[in-house]
Amino acid sequence: MRIEIPREFDRLGAVRIYGLQKIYELDAGPGPEAPGSDDAIVRSLPADALYGVQREMAIVVPVRSERLKLIEGVLVGIPNSCLVIVVSNSPREPIDRFFLEQESIANFCRFTHKQVVIVHQKDPAIGAAFAAGGYPELLDDTGCVRNGKAEGMMIGTVLARMMGRRYVGFVDSDNYFPGAVNEYVREYAAGFLINGGAHTLVRISWHSKPKIVEQSLYFAKWGRSSRHCNHALNRLLSHHTGFETEIVKTGNAGEHALTLDLAMSIRYATGYAVEPFHYIDLLEQYGGVFPTEHGDMRHLIRICQIESRNPHFHENKGEDHIADMIRGSLSTVYHSRLCPPSLQQEIDAELRQSGLLKEGETLQPVHTYPSLERLDLAKFTAIAQEVVERRVGAPGSPA
């Protein structure tokens, strides 16, 4: 992989947000180049180094009633070096879709020797493990993990930690292009290679998203939701740095990866707010704006933004989805302790103007979960281990 060095960064306290990095080659070759052939602008990351990172990486794939063909395509795209953790919240009645997923993935793993762990979000053992670990916030009245993609991502994160991985990345299960999935994972590895450090967040900005416009395809660069979300985050940042900026391009990047140290220390929002809330939480904790209640400021938090080369081509989720995304992501900014009244007014006006907030409605705060640091991993593991041992695809295990 050949990737541009970031041209700039914006800093707030211990948080550095790097400018978008462009990809020049998906595959720059196997090993180091001749000395001097690398230059200061673009770096070649040899395949061997990327494999090294991938071996320490878990890729979490949240699934909910996705078509099996799509899930298989996503697995085809994830490099074999990574551990895959599928967290399914598919219904088990009237048809047991989770069973079908397990069977299909087990069959796939039989041919590929891929390491895949598949768990159900509502598995009582997973719920019991969170309870035993002292993290009941994630559970509903029945003792199972709550519904939601963010909650599934949190399960995946803790399992990745339990299984000793250093990095965790997320890939959606509704992607039509295995080649794009493959690119995202390579870019996660590239981000960690370039930035090093224990507290790095890598976020992907899609090159484009093909849309059907008047019977032909149009390669849109920014979705409506991204535009709103990035603008609000940039305005927030500008307010505190005193310099207007457009640095944030990945406010609601579903494709992102974190070092596990970072993933275990941040707070999580539910629903569509999960991704933009990463920015908010890091700025609140490490921005140095609230000196008495911040995180460990000796950490250097790096947010690395990479522009993928493949268009992003996923299932169409419809207009409601977009409206919810916009409200969810703007709510994280609006209700942040960092948000000045002027920006709150601006967000409010914008939502009303575009009809996303009706007369008499107010923007609801999003629900958040505390950091996973408070989870006792040993106690969690004592129970969850059994679920993981039912995993499919490990070499030699009966599928």
Added chain:
Amino acid sequence: MRIEIPREFDRLGAVRIYGLQKIYELDAGPGPEAPGSDDAIVRSLPADALYGVQREMAIVVPVRSERLKLIEGVLVGIPNSCLVIVVSNSPREPIDRFFLEQESIANFCRFTHKQVVIVHQKDPAIGAAFAAGGYPELLDDTGCVRNGKAEGMMIGTVLARMMGRRYVGFVDSDNYFPGAVNEYVREYAAGFLINGGAHTLVRISWHSKPKIVEQSLYFAKWGRSSRHCNHALNRLLSHHTGFETEIVKTGNAGEHALTLDLAMSIRYATGYAVEPFHYIDLLEQYGGVFPTEHGDMRHLIRICQIESRNPHFHENKGEDHIADMIRGSLSTVYHSRLCPPSLQQEIDAELRQSGLLKEGETLQPVHTYPSLERLDLAKFTAIAQEVVERRVGAPGSPA
């Protein structure tokens, strides 16, 4: 890359056509797996082995007035290990599009240290080189190479031979997905790795081709043209083997690669017939049906067909394009010395029924070029070397 072993093959004389092979993983990891983990059904091809093949491979990209963004995307997808040969037939007036292409590619190579040779199909030096090499068939009245994609591919093939490569592969310049281009090139390498030998042809069957149907996307498996072309080739094969078959799935596969020994020995058809004519020519020369005038039957000709995993997403060329493709590909079968009268009647009826052949029209034979074996490579090189030395992107060369 992890790939299925072919389940079957059909043979005619020295030609073996292998059944379609499925891809299980785009990236199976860097090196050999633990012994015993590979099984008889699916083979893991380590990245190192694929790089080894790619270093001996040239990828030819025929270009004609393509948008620069698309060309750049294709270059992003081609692995750095390969030599790239861009053969452009873009107009030089009123805007010198070839100049823009050169400039844009030179700029790209400055960042990537990619080895790219770019030539213009109408470069008088290229024409003169073919004349000097004793291959005037390719030239028009002005002494330049004729128009046509097949002719551009032949230039690319000879340049690849001149530059000492062992394999040559073709990639279209209008592909929207760098990830798909990357996959094709890896699959070419996989095909050569699996089959070895000096006379191997690797052809890609697209996983699917997204189409806009009633404002949403439909992932079509077979285009109309592929269906007609594969059916005719299978009927031809069945006639001679005595067994009905559906083995041919890649009759007009634009994505294909050949060993240079094979590429230099076959005949070429013009226009849309170039790809299906590979089958026809190989069956005519090596099928053993015409014992007195065949090629060297000690050669074992292997045709390897691989099903790519990414959908194929290219510029829409319109209905005329499809009609021409169908006529061109069926003409290669119809006018083959191998084609029995019954199949000729069938093809004729099919074309008339679907309106592709009007009352009074007959299916015209396609123009073909003799094998490039008769080209004196030393004499060709003496002139063409100068064109290649103007190449862009070679490390250290002024771009």
